[in-house]
Amino acid sequence: MKIVALAGGVGGAKLVDGLAKLLPPEDLSIIVNTGDDFDHLGLRICPDLDTVCYTLAGLSNPETGWGRSGDTWNCLAAIRELAGPDWFHLGDGDVGTHLVRTFRLGHGEPLSAIVSSFCVSWGIQVKVLPMTDERVSTQILTQDGNQLDFQEYFVRLLCQPAVKAIIFDGADSAEPAPGVLEAIDLADFIIFCPSNPWVSINPILSIPGIRERVIKKKVVAISPIIGGKTIKGPAAKMYQEFGITPSALAVARHYEGIIEGFIFDITDHDLKVDIERLVKKACATNTIMLDSDSRKKLAQEVLKFCLEL
Amino acid sequence: MKIVALAGGVGGAKLVDGLAKLLPPEDLSIIVNTGDDFDHLGLRICPDLDTVCYTLAGLSNPETGWGRSGDTWNCLAAIRELAGPDWFHLGDGDVGTHLVRTFRLGHGEPLSAIVSSFCVSWGIQVKVLPMTDERVSTQILTQDGNQLDFQEYFVRLLCQPAVKAIIFDGADSAEPAPGVLEAIDLADFIIFCPSNPWVSINPILSIPGIRERVIKKKVVAISPIIGGKTIKGPAAKMYQEFGITPSALAVARHYEGIIEGFIFDITDHDLKVDIERLVKKACATNTIMLDSDSRKKLAQEVLKFCLEL
Numbered sequence: 001m002k003i004v005a006l007a008g009g010v011g012g013a014k015l016v017d018g019l020a021k022l023l024p025p026e027d028l029s030i031i032v033n034t035g036d037d038f039d040h041l042g043l044r045i046c047p048d049l050d051t052v053c054y055t056l057a058g059l060s061n062p063e064t065g066w067g068r069s070g071d072t073w074n075c076l077a078a079i080r081e082l083a084g085p086d087w088f089h090l091g092d093g094d095v096g097t098h099l100v101r102t103f104r105l106g107h108g109e110p111l112s113a114i115v116s117s118f119c120v121s122w123g124i125q126v127k128v129l130p131m132t133d134e135r136v137s138t139q140i141l142t143q144d145g146n147q148l149d150f151q152e153y154f155v156r157l158l159c160q161p162a163v164k165a166i167i168f169d170g171a172d173s174a175e176p177a178p179g180v181l182e183a184i185d186l187a188d189f190i191i192f193c194p195s196n197p198w199v200s201i202n203p204i205l206s207i208p209g210i211r212e213r214v215i216k217k218k219v220v221a222i223s224p225i226i227g228g229k230t231i232k233g234p235a236a237k238m239y240q241e242f243g244i245t246p247s248a249l250a251v252a253r254h255y256e257g258i259i260e261g262f263i264f265d266i267t268d269h270d271l272k273v274d275i276e277r278l279v280k281k282a283c284a285t286n287t288i289m290l291d292s293d294s295r296k297k298l299a300q301e302v303l304k305f306c307l308e309l
Numbered sequence: 310m311k312i313v314a315l316a317g318g319v320g321g322a323k324l325v326d327g328l329a330k331l332l333p334p335e336d337l338s339i340i341v342n343t344g345d346d347f348d349h350l351g352l353r354i355c356p357d358l359d360t361v362c363y364t365l366a367g368l369s370n371p372e373t374g375w376g377r378s379g380d381t382w383n384c385l386a387a388i389r390e391l392a393g394p395d396w397f398h399l400g401d402g403d404v405g406t407h408l409v410r411t412f413r414l415g416h417g418e419p420l421s422a423i424v425s426s427f428c429v430s431w432g433i434q435v436k437v438l439p440m441t442d443e444r445v446s447t448q449i450l451t452q453d454g455n456q457l458d459f460q461e462y463f464v465r466l467l468c469q470p471a472v473k474a475i476i477f478d479g480a481d482s483a484e485p486a487p488g489v490l491e492a493i494d495l496a497d498f499i500i501f502c503p504s505n506p507w508v509s510i511n512p513i514l515s516i517p518g519i520r521e522r523v524i525k526k527k528v529v530a531i532s533p534i535i536g537g538k539t540i541k542g543p544a545a546k547m548y549q550e551f552g553i554t555p556s557a558l559a560v561a562r563h564y565e566g567i568i569e570g571f572i573f574d575i576t577d578h579d580l581k582v583d584i585e586r587l588v589k590k591a592c593a594t595n596t597i598m599l600d601s602d603s604r605k606k607l608a609q610e611v612l613k614f615c616l617e618l
Contacts, residue, residue: 042351042412072381078405082430084412092401095408096387103351103393121391 008200010065012193013055018299025125035138035203057122192221317509319374321502322364327608334434344447344512529570
């Protein structure tokens with residue numbers, strides 16, 4: 001059973017880690033959001049790709065979900081000392097990743113080839129694909145009239161500005177990275193990880209060609225909203241700012257017409273009847289992934305659910 | 310008494326640190342070799358400027374003389390993990406310096422302005438000037454026919470290749486950095502630190518205008534060669550490869566016609582008669598700077614020697 005998972009950062013990384021522990025590596029491809037990618041102090045930073053890869057490689061920081069386990073912060077301290085920009089949390093080991101990536105991109109190597117080579121170095125056997133090799137930049141238009149790079153909004157401003165609209169700058173003319181459409185075409189199921197629908201899954205679907213191929217497949221989404229809230233990130237706040245009550249139902253509605261199956265947290269089991277009106281099959285289960293076992297357990301449920309679709 | 314010191318890396322940094330502890334800050338300017346500067350993984354690295362500044366700021370690693378005290382190595386480990394170039398020893402804090410410098414250079418700020426701003430951040434009150442704001446690259450032509458960037462020769466190949474010639478690529482068309490000629494013109498004495506004459510002092514003198522101004526002044530050199538050897542670096546080996554017996558006398562001869570005074574180690578006191586034939590005044594003293602006190606003591610001797618010239 002070939003699976004393609006669409007993933008953003010921490011939540012997506014945890015589920016694909018669970019899936020990677022269950023599936024033969026050749027049966028799992030992960031298409032990762034690169035809309036959050038940005039340049040910082042001359043470094044090209046790819047937050048979601050790094051979070052997914054660090055998690056799959058067992059390198060991730062279990063406390064934060066992002067960054068590297070046991071990392072130090074001397075580079076950032078030196079940047080701060082020199083009045084450089086210190087709002088983005090650059091761990092020392094993390095900087096090594098950014099340096100090598102930025103250097104290789106500067107020499108014309110496509111991001112997908114670099115990610116693939118990093119996966120070999122890190123012992124990751126499943127296929128990790130950036131959604132595109134081109135620059136697509138998620139821009140947050142705020143209700144007070146500013147336009148912000150996603151990381152500025154997310155890290156520097158701690159998601160405080162109210163969002164008016166989201167733009168995937170460059171998406172219209174971008175192409176899917178090599179291997180992306182092929183993986184989708186070969187997939188038996190597509191899984192939308194419990195990532196932010198607005199800024200993790202939407203950017204992937206905004207790349208011309210991806211949505212069209214995805215809707216031909218059996219798609220299952222896992223709700224990142226539990227009891228009206230998110231474990232991490234601004235998804236719930238965004239729904240609210242768009243005038244939609246944040247809930248698993250809102251997520252199911254978000255993906256209506258694309259997904260056949262929907263998995264949501266047991267906390268929200270009272271929404272099942274409403275959700276079942278939108279999708280072919282729905283399932284309430286424990287979707288909170290606190291540790292390696294619960295990642296694997298949710299991944300098992302997801303695979304079982306796919307087979308029953 | 311206004312002093313201008315010409316300095317390379319570790320030896321020069323130690324002496325200027327001693328001088329900085331004795332002189333009012335407005336009376337000391339340091340012109341630093343930038344011929345060793347190079348690009349590594351997209352970072353502009355300025356080894357001698359950093360060694361001088363870290364030493365003056367009390368940030369330097371006392372074990373190595375270069376790099377930062379208590380630095381960590383997680384960035385380098387991550388680079389190595391990804392099969393990136395790991396031959397250059399990048400400490401994590403050090404990378405912060407390189408990132409901020411590279412970023413500001415990329416935005417068009419001249420190196421001298423960046424160094425000056427770093428000095429403010431680091432609490433350095435004496436004036437630290439790069440020899441030039443332009444790219445001048447010390448190239449080592451080896452006897453086996455290769456041409457190497459200085460850091461490649463120095464760090465990657467551990468100075469093993471025999472040197473045939475040294476080129477300061479770009480020097481002919483370079484201009485001294487703002488403040489360099491002014492500092493020399495105002496100086497009562499110029500001090501050539503116990504740095505490598507071939508690859509630390511020569512590159513500075515190779516910038517059009519600097520030598521011409523320096524020779525108008527009272528110049529005192531301190532020999533980096535003690536008992537035919539160097540404390541650090543390839544100076545002695547280079548003399549040998551050029552067919553010159555390495556000694557304090559060879560250094561005095563190297564600077565003949567430029568210097569009036571020469572200070573060399575007491576170990577070599579038997580060379581005094583020969584050295585006195587080349588310079589107006591010579592002095593054998595303890596030139597080994599093992600700790601902060603001996604730096605200050607040598608600086609005191611140097612200043613006393615200048616006044617007696």
